[in-house]
Amino acid sequence: MHxxxxxxxxxxxxxxxxxxxxxxAQRMAYHLLNANRQNALKLADLLERSMQSIQHCQxxxxxxxxxxxxxxxxxxxxxxxxxxVETPADIVAIEATGTYAGRxxxxxxxxxxxxxxxxxxxxxxxxRELVVNNQCREVxxxxxxxxxxxxxxxxxxxxxxxxPDLTIKISRLAxxxxxxxxxxxxxxxxxxxxxxxxxxxx
Amino acid sequence: MHxxxxxxxxxxxxxxxxxxxxxxAQRMAYHLLNANRQNALKLADLLERSMQSIQHCQxxxxxxxxxxxxxxxxxxxxxxxxxxVETPADIVAIEATGTYAGRxxxxxxxxxxxxxxxxxxxxxxxxRELVVNNQCREVxxxxxxxxxxxxxxxxxxxxxxxxPDLTIKISRLAxxxxxxxxxxxxxxxxxxxxxxxxxxxx
Ligand SMILES: [Zn+2]
Ligand SMILES: [Zn+2]
Numbered sequence: 001m002h003x004x005x006x007x008x009x010x011x012x013x014x015x016x017x018x019x020x021x022x023x024x025a026q027r028m029a030y031h032l033l034n035a036n037r038q039n040a041l042k043l044a045d046l047l048e049r050s051m052q053s054i055q056h057c058q059x060x061x062x063x064x065x066x067x068x069x070x071x072x073x074x075x076x077x078x079x080x081x082x083x084x085v086e087t088p089a090d091i092v093a094i095e096a097t098g099t100y101a102g103r104x105x106x107x108x109x110x111x112x113x114x115x116x117x118x119x120x121x122x123x124x125x126x127x128r129e130l131v132v133n134n135q136c137r138e139v140x141x142x143x144x145x146x147x148x149x150x151x152x153x154x155x156x157x158x159x160x161x162x163x164p165d166l167t168i169k170i171s172r173l174a175x176x177x178x179x180x181x182x183x184x185x186x187x188x189x190x191x192x193x194x195x196x197x198x199x200x201x202x
Numbered sequence: 203m204h205x206x207x208x209x210x211x212x213x214x215x216x217x218x219x220x221x222x223x224x225x226x227a228q229r230m231a232y233h234l235l236n237a238n239r240q241n242a243l244k245l246a247d248l249l250e251r252s253m254q255s256i257q258h259c260q261x262x263x264x265x266x267x268x269x270x271x272x273x274x275x276x277x278x279x280x281x282x283x284x285x286x287v288e289t290p291a292d293i294v295a296i297e298a299t300g301t302y303a304g305r306x307x308x309x310x311x312x313x314x315x316x317x318x319x320x321x322x323x324x325x326x327x328x329x330r331e332l333v334v335n336n337q338c339r340e341v342x343x344x345x346x347x348x349x350x351x352x353x354x355x356x357x358x359x360x361x362x363x364x365x366p367d368l369t370i371k372i373s374r375l376a377x378x379x380x381x382x383x384x385x386x387x388x389x390x391x392x393x394x395x396x397x398x399x400x401x402x403x404x
Contacts, residue, residue: 006267010252016241018233024221029252030291031220033265037253039218044253046212047246050231051239054208063235065208089232 007033059130061106061123062088071104078102082131083140084156086110086149090142102138105130110143110152122152124159131160131168138169145175209235261332263308263325264290273306280304284333285342286358288312288351292344304340307332312345312354324354326361333362333370340371347377 007029014025032040056062057069064070071077071091081102085091091104107122119125131139141156143149157170176194177186186194209231216227234242258264259271266272273279273293283304287293293306309324321327333341343358345351359372378396379388388396 005272006248006252006256007265010248013241013245013248016234016238016245017230019226019229026291026294027221028219030265030289032218032249032253033256036218039215040249040253043215043218044246044249046208046215047234047242047249050208050212051234051242051246054235063209063232070207087232089228092228 056106056108060104061108061126062091062104076101079134080137081140082134082136082138083142084127085142086144086152094142102140103134107143107152110146110148111155112148119155119159124156127156128159128163132163132166136168138171141170141172145173258308258310262306263310263328264293264306278303281336282339283342284336284338284340285344286329287344288346288354296344304342305336309345309354312348312350313357314350321357321361326358329358330361330365334365334368338370340373343372343374347375 010029011022011025014020014028015022017025020028050065053065054063055065057064057072058067059072060069062069062071066073078101082105083094083100083102084105084107085094086107086109088106088108091106094100094104105123105127107127109117109122111117111119111122130136139156139160141153143153143156153172160166160168160170174197175190176197177183177190183191212231213224213227216222216230217224219227222230252267255267256265257267259266259274260269261274262271264271264273268275280303284307285296285302285304286307286309287296288309288311290308290310293308296302296306307325307329309329311319311324313319313321313324332338341358341362343355345355345358355374362368362370362372376399377392378399379385379392385393
């Protein structure tokens, strides 16, 4: 009887979500209690089932509740082209472009020796094996354009280049002025890079 | 096997929360899967228990999983003073001021005849009974400063004034310039009201 009221506990629990402070948590709780109890119960059920059964795809390390994710099971995806990303959200972003038909490999992070995250932790042994087994002809490295992303990218390139008897095309996402970006507001390192990598148009 | 992946279902389910679009829903799902599965399971459990057992307090209509809410069970709160609010969130806001020691009554909305919300739906019979039973000496009407809030307030005032043999002080939250508000940016109806309700200081 003297426990903290359930509603307060619920409002606190909502604050484990990213970007949700006390105020939004309160709004969420009231919103669901007011008129969305069925949706809330559905969310509760999906949360429970997801946390219990979603693991990593045994091939690409993306999240899935099956052994292989839908993308790895899709025969129409070209398995000789592999795009390496840091997070599952990056796959969603690339898929949204509708211009990529190959497969993926998710590092689930990037190299960060100080935090104890080495090649093993980001699955580079599995990656190497996948590249060899699938006889990949192209690897696209799509890690972030951050220092950590670049370091990880360099590490992967040397690892792949050390695989004997493998002819493979390795590329990196192009960097430069974003579409719609105004030069005036662009940081100078991006601008310098765009200038250095300028492309002929005639 | 051909169901929509669990993760996609979870991302959709998150979008039943107010202010949560596809992008935030995705971020929430990944955040919980990455490193917060215990928190997520706790949230799922609290959601389920809350939706199943939180109902309205039989006295003030605020949310509670018990017959009477913590506030109505608190003997130190003066039951002869009653503050009438539209939503449970309004109680939280007033409690946060730390300056009110009476009880509350929650309308859970306001009069809205076109939507079929009449006096019965906002609990005015219960309110009338409560005022009489508790021998209230003061009622503070804290409905919103909107047209609907004002209409509801007027309706409540006439209802209370029709109770025979009841001497009761009825007040309404003061309206005017917000603390820190600059006149330059204040809407003219608030400014006109502040002027009309000007208070003597000497
Ligand atoms: Zn996969
Ligand atoms: Zn109550």
